[in-house]
Amino acid sequence: MTTLNDTIKTAKDSQGAKKTKRIPPEVSILLVLVGISIMFEILGWMFIGQSFLMNMSRLQIIVLQVSVIGIIAIGVTMVIITGGIDLSSGSVVAMSAMIAATFAQSSNWPKVLSPALTDLPFFVPILVGLAVGAMAGFVNGWLITKTKIPPFIATLGMMVSARGVARWYTDGSPVSGFTKEFAMLGNALDRWMPVVIFIVVAIIFHIVMRYTRFGKFTYAIGANPQAARVSGINIDRHLIKVYTIAGLLVGLAAMVAIARIKTAQAGMGLMYELDAIAAAVIGGVSLSGGRGRIAGTVIGALILGVMLSGFTFLRIDAYYQDIIKGAIIVVAVVIDQQRQNKRKKTT
Amino acid sequence: MNSAAVEEAVPVNGAIPREQSFEYVLEVDHVRKEFPGVLALDDVMLKVRPGSVHALMGENGAGKSTLMKVIAGIYQPDSGEIRLRGETITLETPLKAQESGIAMIHQELLLMNQMTVAENIWIRREPTNSFGFIDHSEMHRMTEELFERLNIQLDPEAEISTLSVANRQMVEIAKAVSFNSDVLIMDEPTSAITETEVAHLFDIIRSLRKQGIGIVYITHKMNELFEIADEFSVFRDGKYIGTHASSDVTRDDIIQMMVGRSVDQMFPKEEVELGDVLLSVKNLTLEGVFHDVSFDVRAGEILGFAGLVGSGRSNVAEAIFGVTPADSGTVWINGEEVHIKNPNDAIMQGMAFLTEDRKETGCFLSLDIQENIQSAVLHENFVNSGGFVDQAKLNEESEELCRKLRVKTPNMEESIENLSGGNQQKVLIGRWLLTHPRILILDEPTRGIDVGAKSEIHTLVTQLAHKGVAVIMISSELPEVLGMSDRVLVMHEGHVTGILDRSEADQVSVMNLAAQ
Ligand SMILES: Nc1ncnc2c1ncn2[C@@H]1O[C@H](COP(=O)(O)OP(=O)(O)OP(=O)(O)O)[C@@H](O)[C@H]1O
Ligand SMILES: [Mg+2]
Numbered sequence: 026m027t028t029l030n031d032t033i034k035t036a037k038d039s040q041g042a043k044k045t046k047r048i049p050p051e052v053s054i055l056l057v058l059v060g061i062s063i064m065f066e067i068l069g070w071m072f073i074g075q076s077f078l079m080n081m082s083r084l085q086i087i088v089l090q091v092s093v094i095g096i097i098a099i100g101v102t103m104v105i106i107t108g109g110i111d112l113s114s115g116s117v118v119a120m121s122a123m124i125a126a127t128f129a130q131s132s133n134w135p136k137v138l139s140p141a142l143t144d145l146p147f148f149v150p151i152l153v154g155l156a157v158g159a160m161a162g163f164v165n166g167w168l169i170t171k172t173k174i175p176p177f178i179a180t181l182g183m184m185v186s187a188r189g190v191a192r193w194y195t196d197g198s199p200v201s202g203f204t205k206e207f208a209m210l211g212n213a214l215d216r217w218m219p220v221v222i223f224i225v226v227a228i229i230f231h232i233v234m235r236y237t238r239f240g241k242f243t244y245a246i247g248a249n250p251q252a253a254r255v256s257g258i259n260i261d262r263h264l265i266k267v268y269t270i271a272g273l274l275v276g277l278a279a280m281v282a283i284a285r286i287k288t289a290q291a292g293m294g295l296m297y298e299l300d301a302i303a304a305a306v307i308g309g310v311s312l313s314g315g316r317g318r319i320a321g322t323v324i325g326a327l328i329l330g331v332m333l334s335g336f337t338f339l340r341i342d343a344y345y346q347d348i349i350k351g352a353i354i355v356v357a358v359v360i361d362q363q364r365q366n367k368r369k370k371t372t
Numbered sequence: 373m374n375s376a377a378v379e380e381a382v383p384v385n386g387a388i389p390r391e392q393s394f395e396y397v398l399e400v401d402h403v404r405k406e407f408p409g410v411l412a413l414d415d416v417m418l419k420v421r422p423g424s425v426h427a428l429m430g431e432n433g434a435g436k437s438t439l440m441k442v443i444a445g446i447y448q449p450d451s452g453e454i455r456l457r458g459e460t461i462t463l464e465t466p467l468k469a470q471e472s473g474i475a476m477i478h479q480e481l482l483l484m485n486q487m488t489v490a491e492n493i494w495i496r497r498e499p500t501n502s503f504g505f506i507d508h509s510e511m512h513r514m515t516e517e518l519f520e521r522l523n524i525q526l527d528p529e530a531e532i533s534t535l536s537v538a539n540r541q542m543v544e545i546a547k548a549v550s551f552n553s554d555v556l557i558m559d560e561p562t563s564a565i566t567e568t569e570v571a572h573l574f575d576i577i578r579s580l581r582k583q584g585i586g587i588v589y590i591t592h593k594m595n596e597l598f599e600i601a602d603e604f605s606v607f608r609d610g611k612y613i614g615t616h617a618s619s620d621v622t623r624d625d626i627i628q629m630m631v632g633r634s635v636d637q638m639f640p641k642e643e644v645e646l647g648d649v650l651l652s653v654k655n656l657t658l659e660g661v662f663h664d665v666s667f668d669v670r671a672g673e674i675l676g677f678a679g680l681v682g683s684g685r686s687n688v689a690e691a692i693f694g695v696t697p698a699d700s701g702t703v704w705i706n707g708e709e710v711h712i713k714n715p716n717d718a719i720m721q722g723m724a725f726l727t728e729d730r731k732e733t734g735c736f737l738s739l740d741i742q743e744n745i746q747s748a749v750l751h752e753n754f755v756n757s758g759g760f761v762d763q764a765k766l767n768e769e770s771e772e773l774c775r776k777l778r779v780k781t782p783n784m785e786e787s788i789e790n791l792s793g794g795n796q797q798k799v800l801i802g803r804w805l806l807t808h809p810r811i812l813i814l815d816e817p818t819r820g821i822d823v824g825a826k827s828e829i830h831t832l833v834t835q836l837a838h839k840g841v842a843v844i845m846i847s848s849e850l851p852e853v854l855g856m857s858d859r860v861l862v863m864h865e866g867h868v869t870g871i872l873d874r875s876e877a878d879q880v881s882v883m884n885l886a887a888q
Contacts, residue, residue: 236505238498241487245495248484255446255482256495257467315486 050309050364054324061328065335077338085216089285091330092219093118095323096278098301099230100162100271102322105305106234107267108247108314109169109176113183114275114301117161118294119191121279125154126200126289134202138195147206154283155276161187162272166265184298191291201288211284219281226274231319243267247314303350304329307357325357394458397422397586398443398474398555403452405438407790409782412438413449416612418605420555420586425577427601427618428590429630431822432794433780434607436590437479440557443588444476445469457554467496475551477544479559479590479793479820480731483532490515490528493547518550522576537729538565538681538848545573549580556580557588560793562596563820564728566681566848568887574600592794592822593849594623606630631824639827639855642834646858647671649707650842651811653692656701661687662866665701669811669842674833676857676877677846679886683863685846686728689813693718693725705811719748722810726800726817728846734800735788742784745770745802753808766806773802776832778825793820801829805836812836813844818852830856850879864888 062078069077078084097114104111129150132143161183168179214221234240242263245253254260278297283289308325310317332353336346398420405413412435420426428436441447443454445463454461456472463469469476483492490511491498499510515528524542532540541564548556558577562570577587577600589601597604597618606613606629613629649668656665662684669675677685691698694712702709705721712718718725727733736744746766754769756762771784777798781791788796797820804812814833818826833856837843847853853860860877862870862885870885 232505236508238496238500238506241491241495241498241506244487244491245484248486249482252482252484252492253495255444255466255476255478257465257470258496259465259467311486315484 049318051318051320051324054308054321054328058324058328058331061331061335065331065338068335068339072339077335083334083338087327087330087334088220088223089216090333091326092223093278093282094297094300094304094329095223095326096226096274096281097297098304098322098326099226099319100274101298101301102305102308102310102317102319103230103234103243103267104176104271105302105310105312106243106247106314106317107264108250109264109268110180110302110312111165111268111271112177112180112298113161113165113187114271114278115294115297115299116184116187116191117158117272117275118279118282118297119289119291120161120187120194121154121157121276122283122289122293123191123194123200123291124157125150125276125280126203126283127195128153129203129207129283130200131202131204136198136202138198138200144204147204147210150207151280154280155273158276158279159269159273162269162275163265165272166268169268170261170264188291191293195291197291199288199290203283203287207284208287211287216285219285222277222281226277227319227323234319239263239266244315247316249315300329303354303357306354306361309361311361312358328353394422396420396455397457398588399453399455400439400443401453401455403439403442403449403454405435405442405447405449409786410790411610413442414610415452416607416610418588418612419615420588421603422554422586423581423584424602425581425587425589425600427597427604428588428607429592429597429604429626430607430613431609431630431780432778432798432820432825433609433792434630435610436607437559437792439607440476440559440588440590443469443555444474444557470551470553473551473554474557475548475553475555476557477548477559477561479563481537481540481544481564481729483540483543485533486531488529488531489526489535489543492532492543493518493550518546522546522549523572536682538569541565542569545576549576553585555586555588557590559590560592560820561589562591562593564816564848567850568680570596592820592826594626594823597626598623608632627823630822639830639852641830641856642838644672644834644837644858646673647840650705651692651844652704652707653688654702654704656688656691656698656703658687658691658696658698662691662863665863665868667861667868667871669844671810671840671842672837673858674837674843674845674856676853676860677844677863678850678853678860678882679863681848682865683886684866685863686815687866688863689725689815689844689846693723693813695725719750719807723813724748724804724807724809724811725813726804726815728815728819730793730796730800730819735796737789738787740785740787741774741779741781741791741799742767742770744788745773745799745806748803749806770802770806773805774799776828777802778828794822794825797821798825798829801832805832809841811842811844813846815846816848817845818847818849850882854878854882862886 065077069075101111101114127138128142128145130137130143137143165180165183168174169176210218234243242253242258245256245258246260246263250260282293304326305317305322306312307328308321310322332350396419400416400418402415402417403413404415416435416439418439430436438447442449445466445468454463461472463472493515494511498506499514501507512528519526524546526539526542532543541561545561561573580587591597601618603615604618605615606626608630647670650671651669654666657663665688667675679685690696692703694714694717697713703712704710710721712721736747749766754762754766774784779795779798781795788799791799801817818829821829833843845853845856854877858874860872860882861868862872862882864886869888872881
């Protein structure tokens with residue numbers, strides 16, 4: 026007669042014992058970031074004779090560079106959490122930038138590309154850029170859910186086509202000569218504007234992923250689409266939303282980029298998709314879906330930025346930079362795998 | 373048992389009885405569903421009374437799960453009608469079914485493993501605060517309240533991937549109950565849990581029945597039918613055979629209805645001349661999971677493993693097979709120490725291991741039956757005179773096995789995902805038999821398998837023992853362990869608490885050792 030209680034007790038003991046609070050994975054990634062920074066600091070004193078960290082303008086450049094990739098990486102993180110992937114971000118940056126830029130031109134620029142549409146208020150090009158990005162994301166999501174082709178293929182197609190659109194739109198010529206208003210944006214807040222936007226976006230989506238149903242659905246679909254479906258989640262509709270938001274963020278990143286560098290080119294954003302995916306993966310987002318956090322991706326993006334800046338600071342050849350960067354991405358995934366295996370073993 | 377406590381804790385739905393102007397809470401009429409090459413449901417019917425448990429019986433592939441998925445809005449019927457509380461209803465999506473008051477526990481675990489217990493239970497129904505944000509502490513509280521009501525002791529914040537299969541099943545049960553639905557479908561809820569949890573589940577079912585809920589209960593276990601079901605319906609090959617009160621019939625009547633023939637004796641245990649010790653395990657330890665496990669298995673012997681959920685039976689098997697190698701201790705095969713670091717080493721040593729969870733660690737869901745059944749085979753067994761793999765012989769033997777195991781499928785090229793749960797299980801058993809193992813470890817081998825095929829599998833295992841194979845059989849079904857084993861090893865919280873001979877092993881002696 027006591028067996029039921031005993032089982033319950035057993036079950037409780039075996040499960041309850043493991044109730045120890047796990048250290049969030051972000052902490053270990055943060056330690057990596059600190060470690061890398063300290064490493065560059067030491068190497069800096071050893072080989073260059075100056076400080077890596079105690080240099081305000083270098084820090085500013087790092088975070089400015091990180092901001093554009095970081096905004097993209099936040100959308101990519103959500104896509105990867107659903108179990109998908111987005112290869113189109115870099116090309117969509119170029120497409121959004123080119124199209125939006127022609128709406129930002131000032132009429133006293135000699136090489137105006139859209140004569141009828143000059144001197145528009147600053148928010149017009151921004152809205153156009155966001156809309157183009159969101160449209161591209163929507164098309165990605167629509168293709169994936171309606172035609173059932175894998176995300177890899179759908180976004181690969183978009184990657185090639187969007188780059189084509191960016192080139193075709195102005196026949197390959199760059200667009201510049203922005204209105205004062207639009208150009209001001211890039212200089213706003215003593216040039217910290219992109220960073221502020223990045224932080225705001227990160228906070229918003231941290232909250233979205235953690236405290237809204239939208240976020241829970243995103244994790245659920247990546248963890249087990251079948252289970253998500255029988256729980257009453259409309260998977261297709263949700264995936265389209267996620268890809269559209271990811272596209273919107275790419276459009277936003279494109280606007281931040283052209284407002285800062287004050288020109289748009291069809292070659293912009295080359296390989297950004299890979300940097301964004303790398304930031305997410307380094308930040309502990311699992312490529313098999315269902316696991317990962319915005320905070321991790323933000324730190325992942327910072328790690329990439331610090332490395333890039335550190336290599337340049339140490340005057341390491343660009344070829345070596347790429348080799349080392351590639352190796353670090355692989356190591357990040359290996360560490361993630363090991364962490365997951367360990368988790369399994371304790372079952 | 374503890375039923376009083378459970379019933380007390382569950383508030384019987386208010387003092388006002390539900391207004392009922394209908395005799396049946398759920399009625400299914402003339403429903404037909406065809407898959408390519410398979411007529412899964414052929415003009416079937418089902419009528420479930422409120423406040424009753426209606427069992428659904430039938431062989432593997434009879435169409436039980438298909439009908440349940442139609443009722444839960446997952447499949448659309450080709451024709452037919454569903455009436456809920458007397459009113460005709462169409463269920464286009466799972467959401468519509470949930471909102472109409474239908475909840476379902478699926479045959480296979482359908483949980484988001486990377487998420488917590490609470491997140492899984494309340495997905496899409498998370499409590500929100502006035503700003504529309506999810507209130508995690510309220511969600512935690514709701515989960516604890518639900519668990520208290522159902523007498524389940526699990527940490528709401530535990531990640532599903534850290535739970536045992538049985539505990540995951542309890543989460544599924546709690547989730548289904550949390551909908552407070554009028555119709556609750558349970559598709560083989562007891563296939564992954566031990567008898568003590570079954571008793572617990574039955575307490576829950578009884579109190580739900582008292583609240584006027586109509587429960588559809590699918591099982592292959594006859595004793596459960598008599599214990600919990602008020603009525604039952606039988607399906608065979610997609611056709612409706614009949615409905616009866618469970619008090620009116622005998623076990624043999626039901627089998628006759630299900631199978632259309634009578635099934636031979638249940639546990640065809642035969643005395644086998646035991647050979648030398650084939651597998652010997654000494655002081656095997658995996659920190660925090662099991663300790664100091666030692667036992668021998670002789671050629672031709674069937675060693676049963678009994679114990680409660682979480683007692684470490686499956687973990688020991690996984691350690692021997694190299695899935696998660698042990699921290700210390702030794703394994704000896706034929707008197708020689710072996711070092712098995714991964715499953716490949718184990719297979720090379722002539723071991724075979726049927727795992728407990730067919731979906732997670734068994735089937736390659738995207739592959740067909742042929743590919744699945746042949747995926748563990750060592751091709752040395754199938755090499756022809758020219759030195760090439762004799763694919764024809766391999767295919768022939770695979771098909772032969774599928775016939776023997778009664779796998780119900782249009783052909784060998786059918787994707788395994790489209791097979792019924794029990795038929796998937798049969799294919800996995802076939803996979804390991806095809807490797808011609810010396811040592812066969814079976815973890816819940818007859819999980820979800822119908823009575824007919826079950827005795828078929830027991831016969832096959834007995835035949836293997838005859839040929840000198842050493843068999844370890846882990847099973848939560850005590851009658852199966854007792855019926856098939858030469859000796860029974862009992863575990864409790866990671867320790868071996870006793871090894872009983874066939875003559876001294878019975879329900880009481882095993883439970884005493886298992887619960888200590
Ligand atoms: N999605 C599908 N595609 C093709 N065939 C299917 C599909 N789902 C089920 N079937 C077939 O329909 C028949 C009925 O399957 P179902 O799962 O309903 O059986 P069941 O009675 O639940 O059996 P079990 O006791 O093994 O769970 C089987 O022959 C199966 O192969
Ligand atoms: Mg079934």
